[in-house]
Amino acid sequence: MNYKIRAARKEDCKDIARMIMELAVFEKMPDQVNISVEELERDGFCPNPFFECLIAEMSDEHNSKCLTVVGYALYFFTYSTWKGPTVFLEDLYVMPEFRGNGVGKGLMSKVAKVAKEKRCVRLQLAVLDWNSPARDFYAAKGAQDLTDSEGWHFIRFDGLSLDNLVKEAPKD
Template sequence: MKFSIRPARAQDCRDIERMITELSVYEKMPGQVKISYKELERDGFGPNPFYQCLVAEVPQEHISTEGHSVVGYVLYFYTYSTWRGRCVYMEDLYVMPDFRGKGIGKALMASVAKVCSEQQCARLQLSVLDWNKPSLDFYFSKGAQDLTDTEGWHFLRFDGEALENLALEAP
């Protein structure tokens, strides 16, 4: 199947929002998505973008049964390691179910790895749900390391009331 990988454009944000919602269903967290395409436009295509995104697009003869030509995306952003320097965090990698197994996910991830290389980043980092064996197997097959097992790192989060309470402690 023919497809291309390209940088997302502001007009892709409705498709990206759609696929974020599809991903949330796959990850068994459908009620968690609180972002809209308008926020995606603001945060990714303003003067100081918070994220970068690539999309996978198929030609007209391969569009989805729902009429979508944008069938996958990878959303990432730059981070910094005090030990290693520049890094990239891959927040989402998603391919619509009917288009999986055709090399699109691999192409999206390899394209982010290429960005890492071009930007002289030391690491490409990501998180995967512990039950998501297909994704874990895919990442491990490409050489990913599970830092929970090898180094004992835990991924932590502050949000909602915990984040607000912590902010109130600032001088």
Template sequence: ELAVYEKMPDGMKISHEGYTLVGYALYFYTYSTWEGRSLYMEDFYVMPEFRGKGIGKALISNVARIGKEHQCVRLNFSVLSWNTPAINFYLNKGAQDLTTSDGWHCFRFDGEALDKLAEEAVKQ
């Protein structure tokens, strides 16, 4: 419902077995100053008992197809360092680990750090 409200009905792809949701991919469009329109995959999950059956491949392939149909030049996402099965899945599909290849690090402001940063804007 939220995806339709936000005029992004394709913003989530799901896979189901009968009436059971077994996997999903949640993504949105972003923009790279240097390269153009991109996709960011915020969440990607397949229930453990359904892994190895092609569901993950189908989900991520459909996200990639949608990106290409909308002239996206890349699909970005993050993976926790301890999640080696996911890392191997993405590498086997041809993804690049930007931490090692390009030296990118992911950063975040949250909690008190976000509050403090926002307060600095008010003072200016």
């Protein structure tokens, strides 16, 4: 199967939004998605973007100029005070009918390449505990499960808990 990986462009946001919803359905959380195409365009394609994204495209076997977006990897940079620059892979998704052809591996490897070019010392991600195929895929590539080995837990503040935390901030 012929596929190409490239940096996402603003006009890809409709496809990215579609695949975000497909991923959310797969993860049994479609009601959690409330990002719009316009927000993706604004947040990813501004002077200081909040995220970067790679797109996987397949060419139609009958028409090489007809490309179909079949996967994406959305990531952003963060910083470890112990280790230094880090890339966080927020989403890695390939449409089901295109899985098993190396597209996911290609996307993840390309994110790793971008990370190394930016001097990142590690690539981090989160995966649902029940998603054994993904966990096995990452383990086969050498990933460590920090929940098991180091006992780290991801913690989140959102909605009311985030608002309440803001209210406790000292006055300027």
